[in-house]
Amino acid sequence: MNTLYDLFNVDDKSSPYDIETAGKSALRTLNAATIKQFLNNNNVDFSDEDIKILILNMKKYIDSSASVLLEPSTRELYDSLIESNTMPVAHQSLTKARIEYMNANCNGVKFDNSVFEYIPKAENLTVVPNLTTQSKLPLLKCRWCIDSFKLDEFSILQCKCTARIGHNECAKKFELEYKTKCPVCRGKLLKRREISKYMFWCVESKFKM
Numbered sequence: 001m002n003t004l005y006d007l008f009n010v011d012d013k014s015s016p017y018d019i020e021t022a023g024k025s026a027l028r029t030l031n032a033a034t035i036k037q038f039l040n041n042n043n044v045d046f047s048d049e050d051i052k053i054l055i056l057n058m059k060k061y062i063d064s065s066a067s068v069l070l071e072p073s074t075r076e077l078y079d080s081l082i083e084s085n086t087m088p089v090a091h092q093s094l095t096k097a098r099i100e101y102m103n104a105n106c107n108g109v110k111f112d113n114s115v116f117e118y119i120p121k122a123e124n125l126t127v128v129p130n131l132t133t134q135s136k137l138p139l140l141k142c143r144w145c146i147d148s149f150k151l152d153e154f155s156i157l158q159c160k161c162t163a164r165i166g167h168n169e170c171a172k173k174f175e176l177e178y179k180t181k182c183p184v185c186r187g188k189l190l191k192r193r194e195i196s197k198y199m200f201w202c203v204e205s206k207f208k209m
Contacts, residue, residue, distance in 0.1 A: 003082055004065045012079060016070050023066035030055055030062075067109045074109055077102065081111075084119045096122035142166030144174055156194070160187035 005011055008022035032051050039046050046054075068074045077098055084095045096119055103110045116122065142149050143164040155171035157164045159182035164174070180189050 004069055004078065007062075007065055008069070019066060019069045023062060023070075026062050027059060030058055064109050071109065074102070077111075081115060081118060084122075089121045089123060092119040092122040093125050095119055097125040140165075142170055144170035156192040157189045158192050159185055159189055161185040163192065 005014070008019060008026060010018055010022050014022075032055065035051055035054060036046070068078050077095070080095050081099070084092045087095075096116060099111050099115065140149055140151065141147070143166040145167065147167075149167050153168060154165055155168045157171055157174065161182060161184050164171070175189055178189075181187065182189060
């Protein structure tokens with residue numbers, strides 16, 4: 001079968017840069033003169049309005065096709081799809097389930113249902129959630145007293161070397177005992193409202209080191 005790699009004249013090992021370059025090149029070849037010549041050579045009747053609509057749809061197709069190969073998650077899923085027609089039923093079924101899940105939960109490029117023609121043996125999978133596992137909350141331990149605490153009431157103190165989280169009272173005692181400075185790095189203890197991946201970005205600037 002013809003693949004998106006064939007469309008852009010690249011292979012499945014090509015880098016995102018090569019794919020993006022090929023996509024832009026394909027868009028540059030779309031012009032009214034070339035398309036009119038192709039339609040005339042194939043004895044296809046058309047109007048100028050037909051050409052405009054055709055070019056618009058072709059650009060959308062190229063854009064969406066390139067997006068599939070440029071996004072790591074959709075590219076990996078597409079590779080799985082084109083390999084699945086020679087794979088066992090279980091593999092085809094899993095690929096179909098992944099496509100359906102992505103289509104239902106992704107706001108970007110989505111796969112058309114026609115792709116399921118390439119995995120004719122695929123069966124519908126039903127995912128049964130493990131309610132016991134989902135309802136069991138992780139056990140959180142206070143950094144200071146080691147007793148458990150809940151996320152509805154807690155304190156976070158950040159310094160240059162770490163972030164401590166636990167009971168409000170424990171945090172207050174720790175601040176008072178060490179005079180709002182970390183006993184390890186001697187940095188000022190900053191109060192935070194929530195744990196974030198951004199807490200330690202540019203930490204030197206935050207503490208004016």
